[in-house]
Amino acid sequence: MTTSNKPLQTGRQPVLTDEEIRDQVREVLYKNMINGRKAGYDYHYTKPSPGTYPFQFFWDTCFHVFTLTALGEADMARKHIQSLFAMQRQDGFVGHMSYWERLWPGRFTDLLQLQPRDVLRLNKPHMSALVQPPLAAQAVLRIYRQSQDIAFVWQMLPKLKAYYKWLAVNRDFEQEGLLSIISPFESGMDWKASYDPVVGYNSGKAGPLLFWKVLQVDAYNFLKRYDLQAIYKGNRFIVKDAAFNTIYAQNLEVMAALCRLAGDSEEPYFRQQAVKTAQAVFNYMYDADDAAFYDLAGHDFQKLRIRTATIFFPVVLKSVPDDVCRQVMERHLLGKDGFHVPYPVPSLAVDEHAFDPDSSLYIWRGPTWVVFNWFMQQFLLKKGYHQEAQALLQSVKELVTQSGFREYYNPFTGAGYGARDFTWSGLVVDMLNRQQEPEEDIS
Incomplete structure (x- = not known):
């Protein structure tokens, strides 16, 4: 191309000069950094912002790894990832928010993103019941590339394997290779316009009605006690986001690379999963007439034909033909x-x-x-x-x-x-x- x-x-x-930018980024990161120990857990993370987002968020932590390693701070990045997986459940799940220093959710609506049982134990560190785009494998690989710390890969690989297998078992409802999100907040793009038809909002620019429509989704999940099979059957908000699944496919490929580095026998499994997901993204999400990759809704994979900035995300996947990449990029970006x-x-x-x-x-x-x-x-x-x-x-x-x-x-x-x-x-x-x-x- x-x-x-x-x-x-x-x-x-x-x-600003490049060095001025680096100095200012370092200052912002250290200003927002927090560490400590609570109820037997060590935590070390960077708040996305001092007041608005005080918790440890999943994909934010991965972004912080990319930023820290770009600044030569591999050791600090390593601590961030270890903290992110500190409360990982035995089944592999890691929530999109970890509540450490400040145990009470920042907004009333955040309570609906907890397992009902966790609402009764807010005096202890806990996680949300939602997920976020699964960038963790890429973050671990980035740390390895800078530090060459194979012991860190060996430490994290079992945790990563359990996490990505949890996603495959619990969020690939149809076993087609595509993950579904059950709340707009899981994509990390909270009020994304392509979700409007799914929540029943058709008024264009956002207003209070949209807030209540989205709140009802989280309330529904909460009342279902985050029983994923019941939530899928109810089909209230089952969305396959183009960006989320692109990131998933990328990270499955990285998981194969990490297995190869660590001498782990499951490299073929993750490589096969990566191919399956990338192919499903192309088969189900791509629209040749519009030269765009759309989010999908419901059990029938209905294309959500609203042009958000994620319509061109899947072009990063190696399996997408060059001519398709060219058409998407030339037409849109x-x-x-x-x-x-x-x-x-x-x-x-x-x-x-x-x-x-x-x-x-x-x-x-x-x-x-x-x-x-x-x-x-x-x-x-x-x-x-x-x-x-x-x-x-x-x-x-x-x-x-x-x-x-x-x-x-x-x-x-x-x-x-x-x-x-x-x-x-x-x-x-x-x-x-x-x-x-x-x-x-x-x-």
Whole structure:
């Protein structure tokens, strides 16, 4: 795939130097870092932001690993992952939030994301009943690549194997290779517009009614006591998210690589699972007419034809044909089909009915998040789109220069919104490293 002659456009303004950015990211991470011991557990993690998100979140911790290792902090990253898996259940499950220092959930609605029995034991460390995108294998591999600490791989591999097998057994309801989420909060993109039809919201821009529609999903799961088979049978919110499953497929492949490194006999199992999932993503999610990968809803895998920024995530999978990758990228990310803004990548196409670029309780419905640029940069570099990858990096550098490390940004003005000192935006240091030296292939 050759470099496009249609580079992504960003604003043009002086930016912080790379070293200034690194220094500021390090400062934000250490400001948000917390460690201690509670009820026999040692914990060490970074809060995504000081006040808004005080807990240890699953995929946030993995993002922190990428950022810490980009700063040369492999030992600190190792402690983060060990903390993330400290309360892992015997069956392999790890919740999307771990409550350590502050044991009471931050919002009343978070109570609905706990097992009912855990509501009665909030005086002890506990986890939520939900999951998040399974980036953990990639995080462990990143730590190994920087530290060459094979003992750490040996320590974590049994935990990782149990975790990914739990996902395969409990969330691949149809055994097709695709995982289902049971709440909008499990994708990490809480109010994602493609979920609107599933929760019965058809009013476009978000409002209080959407809040209650989503709250009803978590209330339903809570009343079902998070019995996954009962929840699946009820079909209230069963969604196969394109980004979630892309990340799952990537991490299954990484699991095979970790098994190979550790001399573990289950390498073939994870490699087969990775192929199965990647093929299912292509078979079920891809729409040739729209050149897009859509989220799926319900038992019948109904395509949710709303153009969020995850419609092009699966192009990173090796099994997706080059001509399909080219069509998706040229039409959407590199073209002018709803994602062509001064500060890419918007979380929703600008011509979608629900698009809202401004600050709101209902996030992921228009503003730009650094994680999209970070995720797509890997693909652009591997496929020869060096100019476009540089443009995504330049956009992030301009955003943090202008507005600081914020939760999300206006895709037209670059104004920063949401939480301050938000660690996700620190992924810019990993982007800086990748632009200079792309990551090696794991296969």
